[in-house]
Amino acid sequence: MILLLANLVESLSKVVGVLSLSPVEVVLRVVLALIGATLLYLGYKNVLEPLIMVPLGIGMVVANLSFVVGVGNPHVNVDPSSFQYNLIYWLQPFYSLMFSNGLIACLVFFGIGSITDITFLMARPFTSFILAAFAELGTVLTLPLAVAAGFEPRHAAAIALIGGADGPIVLYSSLKLAKEYFIAINVVGYLYLSLLYIFQKKLDELTIPRRLMATYMDPRELPKISPKEKLLFSVVVSALLSLLFPHASPLILSFFAGVIVKEAAISRYVKMLDEVVLSVSTFLLALVLGTLTTADVLVNPAVGLILLLGITALFLSSIGGSIGGLIVYYLSKGRINPLLGPAAVSCVPTTAKISHKLAMEVNPKNYLITFAMGPNVAGVITTAIIASVYLALFAP
Amino acid sequence: MGIAEIAILTYIALFAVSILIAVVIDIVRKVVGRVGR
Numbered sequence: 001m002i003l004l005l006a007n008l009v010e011s012l013s014k015v016v017g018v019l020s021l022s023p024v025e026v027v028l029r030v031v032l033a034l035i036g037a038t039l040l041y042l043g044y045k046n047v048l049e050p051l052i053m054v055p056l057g058i059g060m061v062v063a064n065l066s067f068v069v070g071v072g073n074p075h076v077n078v079d080p081s082s083f084q085y086n087l088i089y090w091l092q093p094f095y096s097l098m099f100s101n102g103l104i105a106c107l108v109f110f111g112i113g114s115i116t117d118i119t120f121l122m123a124r125p126f127t128s129f130i131l132a133a134f135a136e137l138g139t140v141l142t143l144p145l146a147v148a149a150g151f152e153p154r155h156a157a158a159i160a161l162i163g164g165a166d167g168p169i170v171l172y173s174s175l176k177l178a179k180e181y182f183i184a185i186n187v188v189g190y191l192y193l194s195l196l197y198i199f200q201k202k203l204d205e206l207t208i209p210r211r212l213m214a215t216y217m218d219p220r221e222l223p224k225i226s227p228k229e230k231l232l233f234s235v236v237v238s239a240l241l242s243l244l245f246p247h248a249s250p251l252i253l254s255f256f257a258g259v260i261v262k263e264a265a266i267s268r269y270v271k272m273l274d275e276v277v278l279s280v281s282t283f284l285l286a287l288v289l290g291t292l293t294t295a296d297v298l299v300n301p302a303v304g305l306i307l308l309l310g311i312t313a314l315f316l317s318s319i320g321g322s323i324g325g326l327i328v329y330y331l332s333k334g335r336i337n338p339l340l341g342p343a344a345v346s347c348v349p350t351t352a353k354i355s356h357k358l359a360m361e362v363n364p365k366n367y368l369i370t371f372a373m374g375p376n377v378a379g380v381i382t383t384a385i386i387a388s389v390y391l392a393l394f395a396p
Numbered sequence: 397m398g399i400a401e402i403a404i405l406t407y408i409a410l411f412a413v414s415i416l417i418a419v420v421i422d423i424v425r426k427v428v429g430r431v432g433r
Contacts, residue, residue, distance in 0.1 A: 132414060143399060229428040233424045237417060381417070382414060386406060
C-alpha cells in the first residue's frame with residue numbers, strides 16, 4: 001500500500017512539478033505566491049502602482065506554483081547565456097534580448113521622455129539642478145553603508161541607486177553591476193517606488209514646517225520657454241552628458257529622444273512612444289520580473305539586507321531633498337516653496353505630484369506641479385550621472 | 397581611495413556638474429533668444 005502511494009506521488013510529481021521539491025521550498029513558493037497575490041490586490045486597489053504591481057503580482061503567483069521537472073521555471077530562465085533557452089521558455093526572448101542588455105530600461109525612458117515637460121527645468125535650471133543634487137543623498141550615502149554591510153562595491157552601487165528612485169535606472173545599472181542580485185534589487189526598488197506615495201508624504205510633513213509649505217509660487221512669473229529652446233537644450237545637454245558620462249549614454253539618448261520627439265511635435269511618434277512603447281515595455285518589465293521572482297532565486301539572506309538598504313537609500317534621498325528645499329527657501333528669501341526639494345527625488349512624476357498635493361492641501365491656490373516638475377526631471381538626469389559614475393568605477 | 401571617499405567626491409562632483417548643466421541651459425536660452433530676434 002505504502003509502495004503504491006509512493007509510486008503515485010512520484011508519478012503525480014511528474015505532472016504537478018512542485019510536489020518534487022523539498023517541503024521547505026514548497027512552503028517558500030506558496031509564501032511568495034501569496035505575496036504576489038497581495039501585490040496584485042494592492043495594485044488593483046491603487047494602493048501600489050497598478051501598472052507595475054498587477055502584472056508583477058500575477059507573474060509571481062503563477063511562476064512560484066508552476067515548476068516543471070527537468071526544466072524548472074517554465075516561463076523564463078534567469079541565465080541568458082544559452083540560445084537554446086529562447087526555444088524552451090516563452091518569455092526568454094524578452095529576457096535575453098531586452099533585459100540582459102538594458103534595452104527594456106531604455107524603452108521605458110523613450111516613453112517617459114515623450115511625456116515629460118521640461119519647461120520649469122529650463123526656466124529655473126539652477127534651482128532644479130541644485131535641488132536634484134541634494135536629493136541624491138541616499139544614492140551616495142548608501143554606497144558605503146552597503147559595503148559596510150558586507151556587499152562588494154559593485155553590488156553596493158547597484159543597491160544605492162534605489163535612492164535615485166528611478167526604476168529604469170535601477171534596472172539598467174543592476175543588470176550591469178549586480179546580475180546576481182538584479183531580481184531582488186528591482187523587486188525591492190519597484191515595491192518601494194510604489195510605496196513612495198504613502199511614506200514620502202509623511203516624511204515631507206515631518207521635515208518641512210506646514211507654514212513653509214504654504215509658500216505661494218505664481219505660475220505667471222515663469223518665463224515662456226519656446227519649443228525651439230527646449231529642442232536645442234535637449235540636443236546640447238544630451239550631447240554634453242553623453243560626452244562626460246558615456247556609461248549612461250543609452251539612458252540619456254533614449255530619454256532625450258523622447259523629449260525631442262515631443263518638442264518637435266511629431267505627434268505620430270509621441271503617440272507611439274507614449275501609448276505603445278511605454279505601455280508594452282512597462283507591462284513586459286513587470287511581468288518578466290514577476291515570473292523571475294521565484295523562491296529558488298529570491299531566497300537569499302542578502303535579500304533582507306537589500307530591503308533594509310533600499311528603504312534607507314530612499315529615506316536619505318527624501319531627507320536630502322527636504323534639506324535642499326529648506327536651504328533654497330531661505331536663500332530665495334521665502335520665494336521658493338521648500339516642497340520642491342522632495343520633488344527632486346526623481347520618481348517621475350510621483351514625487352512632483354506628492355509635493356503638489358501637499359501644497360494644495362495647505363494653500364488651495366498653490367498650483368505647484370509646474371514648478372515641481374523641474375527638480376523632478378533634473379533628478380532623472382542627476383541619477384543617470386551617478387549611475388554612469390558607478391558603472392565607470394565598479395562595472396566588471 | 398576608500399569607498400567613503402568615493403561617495404563624498406561623487407556627491408561634490410555632482411553639485412559641480414549640476415551647476416555646469418544649469419549654466420549650459422542658461423547659455424542655450426540666451427543663444428536661442430538672440431537667434432529668435
